Amino acid sequence: MRLTRSFYRTFKEVPKDAQISSHQLMFRTGMIQQLASGIYSYLPLALRSLRKIETIIRDELNQRGCEEVLMPAVLPAALWQESGRWNAYGDLLLRFQDRKGSDYCMGPTHEEAFTDMVRRHLSSWKQLPWNLYQIQDKFRDEFRPRFGLMRGREFIMKDAYSFDLDEQAAAKSYRLMYEAYSAIFTRCGLKFRAVDAAAGEIGGSMSHEFQVLASSGEDVLLSCTSCSYAVNIEKAAVLQKPNPPDKTQFKDMEIVETPGQKTIEEVSQFLGVQPEKFLKSLVYEADSRLVLVLIAGNLDVNEVKLQAVLNASALRLAAPEKVKEAIGAEPGFIGPVNLPPNINIIADFSASSGENWISGANQNDKHTVNINPERDFQVSEFADITFAAAGDTCPECKEGQMEEFRGIEVGHVFYLGTKYSQAMNCLYLDEEGNSKPVEMGCYGIGIGRTMAAAIEQNHDENGIIWPVPLAPWEAIVLPLQMNNETVTAAAEKVYIDLTQAGIETVLDDRNERPGFKFKDADLIGYPVQITLGARSAAEGKAEIKFRASGEKTELPLDDAVNYIIQWIEDKRQTA
RNA sequence: CGGAAUGUAGCCCAGUGGCCAGGGCACCUGCUUUGGGAGCAGGAGAUCGGAGGUUCGAGUCCUCCCAUUCCGACCA
Known part of the structure; x- marks a missing residue:
C-alpha cells in the first residue's frame, strides 16, 4: 500500500473522551471513529x-x-422467552418491534x-x-x-x-x-x-x-x-480460620441510642468500638424475596458469591422504602435481632467467629450491643460471601500467598x-x-x-508497538527525500521486493519531511521500519529499525530485504 | 435509573448581553525547507447541538428537547 493512495489519517491530539492508552492510540492512528455512544466504525488499519x-x-x-x-444478529423474542432470559437479561438487551408489533432483540x-x-x-x-x-x-x-x-x-x-x-x-x-x-x-x-x-x-x-x-x-x-x-x-x-464463639464470654444484650449514626464508620466512632466488632446488616432482594445478609463490619459483601449461594437469578440491595416497609426501620439501623420471621438470615463465615456483636436494633436511631448468634437470632446459612484479598492463603494448595x-x-x-x-x-x-x-x-x-x-499491553510514549501477528502492516518503507531519485528508486525496490516476498508492506511515498514520517511510523507501530536516506541510498544501503527494541542496523539493499523477510517470518510463527 | 458537566470549523480549545465569532493543530496556494510532527505569506472552512422564549440586540440569559462525557446506583 502506498500512503499517497491510502485512506489514512493520523492526529496529534485526542478527544478528551479518550481515557486509556488503547483508546487514545486507536483514535490518533485513525483506526476507529465513534458514531454514537459505544458504537464505532473500524477503519482500514x-x-x-x-x-x-x-x-x-x-x-x-x-x-x-x-x-x-x-446466525442472525436480530433475534425473535420467542426464543428468549423459551429460555426465560427475555426478562432475566434485563436492560442490557436492546429490544424493538417490527411493523407488525412483534418483539425482537439484537x-x-x-x-x-x-x-x-x-x-x-x-x-x-x-x-x-x-x-x-x-x-x-x-x-x-x-x-x-x-x-x-x-x-x-x-x-x-x-x-x-x-x-x-x-x-x-x-x-x-x-x-x-x-x-x-x-x-x-x-x-x-x-x-x-x-x-x-x-x-x-x-x-x-x-x-x-x-x-x-x-x-x-x-x-x-x-x-x-x-x-x-x-x-x-x-x-x-476465602479460607476461614474457625474461632467458635465462647459462650461463657457472652454479655447481656442491650439497646443503645445512636441518633443519626447510620454507617459502620459513624457508629464505630460514636461508640468507640472497632468496625470488626459490628455485624454489617444488609437487606437484599433476591428474585423478589428479602434476605438479611450479615458480615463483619470491616468486610464487604461479594454479590457474585452471594447470588450463587442464594441461587438467585436477580440480586440487588433492597430499596430503602422496601426495607422500611418490611422491617420498620431505615437502613443504617437494621440488624438480625427481632426480625420479621419471613426474612431469612445469610451470614458470612466471618460472623461465626467471636462474640458480643453490635448491629442495628431495627428501630430508628438505636443499635443493639452484645448480640450473639443462636442466643439472640438464628442464621439459616453461613457461607463464604466476602472478597479475597492479596496476601490471603491460596485456597487450592493452601501454601502459597495470593x-x-x-x-x-x-x-x-x-x-x-x-x-x-x-x-x-x-x-x-x-x-x-x-x-x-x-x-x-x-x-x-x-x-x-x-x-x-x-x-494496552504494547505501547510507549511514541505510539503502538504491535506484536507482529496482529500488526495491520508488518513493515514500512520510508524514503526520506522524495525529490532524490536514488532514494525513491531504492525505496521502490525494497517495497516491491518485500511485498513480493509476502511481507505486508507500506510505502510512505508522501512528500513529507523525515521527522513527520518517523513520528507517524512510530505512532502506527509498524514492527519494522526501513529508512532510505540520501546518504545510505547513495551507498546502496538501507537502515532497518525495529519498533519494539529500537534496535537499528544498516545493510545493503538486498541483504536488508532478506534480513527483514527472515525476521518477520520468524516472528509470525513464534509470536 | 439518580446527580453533575459539556456541546463553538475535521481535532483541541478561547469567547463580560453589543461592530464582521477567535486561536492552535489539520487543510488549500505560493515561496522556502528535507534525518524526528519546520518556517514565511496568502486562503478556504461555523446554520455557535435543536426548538421556543426574554431583549432594541443572544454563542452568552430562561424553558424544553437531543447528544456526549464524568460521578453515583444505595456496604446501612
Missing part, C-alpha cells in the same frame, strides 16, 4: 488487525474440529439461537459431538460504555457452542476449547492468564476467563505464588450443562432409545477487545 485475530481464531478452532456458521449472545439451530438438526447420539462457532457483531446496551472498544455496546465477538452426549464428553470439549484459547492468545503475542471465574448470568458451573495482563484492566485477579492457581477476585474463595494483578477479560469458556437444552428441548435419542438433553458449553472471545488489549 483496525480492520486489518481484527482480521488477523479472526484468522488465528479460525485456524485454531478449525484444527480442532469446530465448524463456522453465521443478539447480545447466541445460546438460544444455536440451541434452536441444533435441535432442528439433532436426532441421534451418532451425530454428536458438534462444536459450532461464528464471528459476528453483538449488541449489549451497556450501562456505561467506555474506554473505546474495551467496553462498547456493539462489538465483534467470536462465540462457539459445544454439544455433547454426556457430562464427560462435554468436559472433554471444554478442555479442548481451553487449549484452543491458550493457543490463540499465545499466537496473538499476548501475555495472559487463564483464571478460575464465576459463571454469572449465562449459567453453568465450570468457567475460566482468559485475561490479558494490563494495569488498566477492569478485572482484579489473584494468583498463587507457589502453585499455578489463578482466580478472579469475584470468585476467589498476589493481585489486573487483567482485561478477552475470552471466557463456560460449561453450561443442560440449562438451555432442557429449557428448549434440544434432545437426542441415546443407544437405548432414551430421549436426553444435550450437554452444552459456550465459549466467547471479544475480538475488538483483544485488539485493544494488545495495544
